[in-house]
Amino acid sequence: MNPLSMLDRKIVRDLVRLWAQSLAVALVMACGVMTLILALGAARALDDTRTAFYDRTRFGEIFASATRAPESIKAAISAIDGVSAVATRIVNPVIIDITGMAEPATGMLISIPDHGDPAVNRLYLRSGRLPEPGRDNEATVIEAFAEAHGFRPGDTFDVLINGRKRSLSISGIVLSPEYVYAIGPGDMVPDQKRFGVIHMHRSVLDGAYDMKGAFNDVSLTLSRYADRKDVIARLDRLLEPHGGTGAYGRKEHVSDAFLDTELSQLRAMTQVIPPIFLFIAAFLINMILSRLIALEREQIGLLKAVGYTNAAITWHYAKLTLAISLVGITIGAVAGTRLGHGMASLYGEFYSFPFLVFSQKPDLYVISTLVTFAAALAGAANAIHGAVQLPPAVAMRPPAPTRYRNLFNASAGGFRLPFSQLTVMALRHLVRWPLRTALTTLGTALPVALLITSLFAFDSVEHMIDTIWFQADRQDATLTFASDRSGDAIREVSRLPGVMAAEPFRATAATLRNGHRSRNIQILASDPVTDVSRVLDREFAAIALPPAGILLTERLARHLELMAGDQVDTELHDGQGRRVLVPLVGVTNSYVGLNANMSRQALDRLSGRGGLISGARVIVDESRLDDLYAEVKQTPAIASVALQGISRQRFRAVIEENIGISITIYVTLAVIITFGVIYNSARIQLSERARELTSLRVFGFTSGEVSSVLMTELGVMVILAQPLGWLIGHTFSVLVAQGFATDLFRIPLIINPSTYAVSSLIVLSGALVSALIVRRRIDRLDLIRVLKTRD
Amino acid sequence: MEPEPASKTSAIFEITGVTKIYQTGEVEVRALNGVELKLQRGEMAVLLGPSGSGKSTLLNIIGGLDRPTSGSVKFKGEELAAASDRELTLYRRNHVGFVFQFYNLIPSLTAWENVALITEVATSPMSPADALALVGLENRMHHFPAQLSGGEQQRVAIARAIAKRPEVLLCDEPTGALDSATGIIVLEALARVNAETGATTAIITHNAGIRKIAHRVYSFLDGRIASCVVNEVRIQPSEVSW
Structure with a gap:
């Protein structure tokens, strides 16, 4: 007994015959499934692990620090409504x-x-x-x-x-x-x-x-229905007299904020990339199935004539669609799972969790399968509907000849377009099927866009590195004192070995408010004109710090809904607890953190305590770096040292590694889409026009001339796809830059012309190779067979 | 009508001992089996015979679409049997006009453009308008194939075939898809072209009625030429009984 019905055998043979085209579609689907499993799985892994780890370790929900608070207020903190546990620390x-x-x-x-x-x-x-x-x-x-x-x-x-x-x-x-x-x-x-x-x-x-009987740091956990804002306000009041610097929640906790950023990036990826692939897959399925059904028109008529129902025919083509999808889902699931493990180990490098299990719950695969099936069937629906609509007698007759419009008319009197008839053939065919032409163009534009969106990170990071380390913070090291010292300390810093220049700064924790909006930040104050570390305006020009007033970075100003000229309600957490209105004198540019800058004299006036400095930014003679390091290790007054030069190298190395990985992935994805779209498009054109093209060969046109018809058609779509791809890529990049902007850092939107060019070149090369694979078939056209058959 | 073309002594094609064997799966099909034939310059020949008798195979070989398994095919003294693909393409391009049963027009090009398609690459073509006028289609030049009747489409195909002033015009069942009235119009066009351009014309048909319009009639049977008859008196296409 043979378990396969005759129609099912036909599916198997169709799949074998159409293997290359089916595989091209399946690969596009696989990319969708893979990115879905990868991003969704990674997001879940990170989210679940974070929740589990936080629960297990009772991670705080509110954090605050002070200069020196008596342990006795711990009871008062515990008594705040909604607080479930308190830990005071040093x-x-x-x-x-x-x-x-x-x-x-x-x-x-x-x-x-x-x-x-x-x-x-x-x-x-x-x-x-x-x-x-x-x-x-x-x-x-x-x-x-x-x-x-x-x-x-x-x-x-x-x-x-x-x-x-x-x-x-x-x-x-x-x-x-x-x-x-x-x-x-x-x-x-x-x-x-x-x-x-x-x-x-x-x-x-x-x-x-x-610090006996005192603490300088406190973390709280809250009960379920606690009012966070209220707890923060009460905690601030308790800590205020003891140098409290403003309590904050998990959202502002640096480690957790970075995790949040990663999660939102993964979720954005889930929402953007798989839909692109599934959309293209649906379109390709539609294209292939429409052609298959056109070729099998008479067979469909025959099947209906002998009594197969519309439902049976619909199910037949639906099964073919599902079979192709299943190949894609399988490849995508395997690749997604493997890459997921890779991603998890990559996370292992950056995030210190006791475990990070890449989530492989079955529902992830069920969701991917259903979504892919749905997309494929949506693509197939229109083609199948057309097939079952035809009455059998009509279906068994050949379709009416295709009507074309008299465009690109080379014979029209007067103005003559410089097109050969071969070109006219190609152009009229494009115009005859406008939707297909538009979708193929869009399908080719999307990989260009995808590449721009991933490659622009290179341009942006270069710009960031230049801005942060070569325009703004040009110091080799930042030395921070254990506590604020008198301004004379800068002379001692200057005398440290290898120090060629030293600029003092004062940092004071503060809460900035505007109505109900507020932010805990550090006000950084330095001399009005500095050379080592500079504040940049929105055009990236160094600016002098005004004798009065405050400068905020764009993001901070926007968050507080403040514009230059407004008054900033400023509360200093320096133990004095002064709260004053300070004029916002300008908005600055920074890619890192939320910064507020003032001149030292302005901050001195504000705090009522002049002449203090918190540390110094220094330029060091590279040959004497080791001497400086050795000295710093012996200097009690220096509490911490940030080495900007090493930070920059490390940043570049990490970013380049990450970008390297993501570029490899995106280039692969882009090439797969390009191949899927162009190869299928070319195969279908060749199938539709086999008779025409063979006739041209018979009339003495060379293979090269005949392929030029196909190449012109593909070429027009691929060329049109470039500016469209640039436009979509630019839009995606804007969204990415906006989506990735957090209080911690933001990515500038810098897209160099070379990025557009490289993206286009990759897609053009992919398209060319795909087209050349199909072109070889033109050389093998059977000149005789086609002349004996009707269209 | 004249009984013989003017240059009756010079053969444009000399075909000797041509066999063609197709290997389809495990079956060997002997389509041509030792064909001997000379086509004279400017003559109109009809190749007559039942389906599968080998006439289309021979036409394909003469037209440079296929090569014989053995034997020699000489066009103006040049051996076609040994020509490369590139040489055959150039041969078709420069010397041969084809007319097929199903017209093989390009649906996206108008009648004029279908002819111009060929004249653009020909060395000394007539204008597309002249070629179309020769087949009586001067008023339908800017119609697409989908807007033309079967007979009109076949006449466009003839105009396209002759516009390059080919030395050889090969027609495979040119009236096969047409009714008798339309078929006669197409045959008239072919006869007129033969007379006016002097192109050696070979017409394949299984319609015996057509044979009398030719100078010479070759009858095919089982891959061989069974007989060759010279028409002492040719009839007009309009006199053909279908």
């Missing part, structure tokens, strides 16, 4: 001295209770153990830092704690929910070697920082 930046590493690393030294787990922000132990009571030199370090240095429990390293060098012994290696994305001061991307997080017993830090 948190300070430190300089870490690693044997064999010239440059100093920076770290955050955080206290943990001497006994038991913290109520908030628990540690996840990866190896070893937490410090034992009484062992004052024991500490845990975060895993990324430990791995970067090959640290194991029992290893030691030196830290400069409040001016005293101490040798710490690693008792255990941990993960912290606060440092899933661990980024050091002044860095744009994590640098595991140069940034570490160290946890030690509270009693040890009490002593080291003279």
Whole structure:
């Protein structure tokens, strides 16, 4: 017994016969399925892991710091309505001295209770153990830092704690929910070697920082129905007298904000890229099936004549569509799953989770399958509908000859278009099927757009690097003091080895408000005219800081709904708690963070305490860098050091690696779409016009001349697709740049002409190769067979 | 009508010992089996015979669309059997006009443009308008094939074939798809073209009535020429009984 019905056998044979075209469509579908599984799976993995990890470690929901708050107010904090747990801590930046590493690393030294787990922000132990009571030199370090240095429990390293060098012994290696994305001061991307997080017993830090009975950092978890805003307001009031710098929620927590950015990028990818592929796949299915049905018109008539129902014929072609889709779904699912694992391990490098399982729940595959089937059937519907509509007697007769319009008329009197008849043939065919021409053009434009959208990141990053490190923050290092010092300290900095120039700055935490809108930021104040670190205006020109008033970055001004000339309600968190209206004198440009700048004299006046500086930005003689590093490691007054030069190199390396990966993916995707669209388009044209083209060969036209008809048609569509692709690509890029803009950083929209050119070249090459594959078939046209048959 | 063309002594085609064997799967089909034939310059020849007798195969070989399995096909003394694809293409382009049963017009080009398609690449063509006038279609020049009747379409095909002033005009069942009245109009066009341009014309047909318009009639049977009859008296196409 043969399990296949005759019609099913026909499907199998059709698939074998149409394998190349079917595969081209299946690959386009596979790209859609792959990106869907990849992006959706990765987003879920990240989201689920984050939720699970935060729950397990009781990650805080509200965070605040102060200069020195008495432990006694902890009770008052706990009593705030909606607060479920409170952890007070001592948190300070430190300089870490690693044997064999010239440059100093920076770290955050955080206290943990001497006994038991913290109520908030628990540690996840990866190896070893937490410090034992009484062992004052024991500490845990975060895993990324430990791995970067090959640290194991029992290893030691030196830290400069409040001016005293101490040798710490690693008792255990941990993960912290606060440092899933661990980024050091002044860095744009994590640098595991140069940034570490160290946890030690509270009693040890009490002593080291003279903070007995006091804390400078607090984290809270909330009950389910807590009013966040209210909690923040009450907490701020409690901490205000003790140098509170303004409480904030998870959304403003750097590590979590980076995770959020990644998640929103993944979700955007889910919403944009798979639909592009599925749309193109649907269109290709429509094109192929329409042609197949046109060729099988008489067979359909015959089937109907012998009693097959419309439903049976519909189901027959639907099954063919589903069979092609199934191939695409299978390839896409396998590729998506494999790439998903790759993505998960890539995330493993950036995000410190105890586990990151790429979600492979069956529903992901069910969703992908259903969406793909739906898209394919939508594409097929119109073609199948046309087939079943014909009465059998009509279907068995050949279709009426195609009527053309008398356009591009080479014989028209007067004005004569310089087209040969071969060109006229090609152009009239394009105009005869306007929808198909338009969709093929769009289908070729989309890979151009996709490439521009992925390649423009190169241009933007180059521009960012130039702006951030060569126009704005041109210092080699930023030294931050343990606490504000008198302005004379700049002279000491200038005397440090290798320092060629030093510019002082003062940083003060502040809350800026405008009505109900507010932001906790740092006001950075420097001399009115600076050369090392400069503030840029919207045209990227360096500007002098005005003697009064404040400058805000564009994004911050927009967030606060403020324009130049408005008054900014400014509250300084310097222990004085002054709240004054400061005029917004200008809007500045920055790609990183939310910045507020003032001149030092303006901030001095505002705070009522003049002449203080928080640190210095320095230019260093490169040949003496090691001397400076060695000195910084010995200088108690310097709490942290940000090395801009190394940050820049690290940023470039990480971004280039990421861009490299994404470009490989996008170029592959673009080539697959181009091949799918052009190859199918050419095959269908060849099938429709086999008779015409063979006739031309018979009349003595060479293969080259005959293919020129096909090539002209494809060429016109591919050329038209370029400007359309540039336009769509530009629009996508605008959306991407807007979508990726966060309070942490934003990507400038810079698209160099070469990006348009490269994108077009890739697609043009892909189109040319696809067309040439089909062109070879023209050489093999059977000149005799076609003359004996009717159309 | 004249019994013989003017240059009756010079053969434009000399075909000797031509066989053609098609290998279709495991079956060997001997389409031509030792054909000997000379076509004279300017003559009108009719190749008559039932389906499968080999006449189309021979026409395809003469037209440079196919090569014989063995034997020799000489066009003006040049061997076609050994010509490359490129040489055959040029041969078709420069010397041969084709007319087929199903017209093979380009549907996206008007009558004028279908003719111009060929004249654009020919070395010394007549104008498309003149070619169309020769077949009586001067008033239908700017119609598309879909707007023309079958007979009109076939006349466009003839105009296209002759516009390049070919030395050979090969017609494969030119009236096969037409009714008798239309068929006669097409034959008249062919006879007129033969007379006015002097193109050697070979017409394949299985319609025996047509044979009397030719100078010479070759009858095919089982891949061979069974007989060759010279018409001492040719009739006008209008006298053909269908």
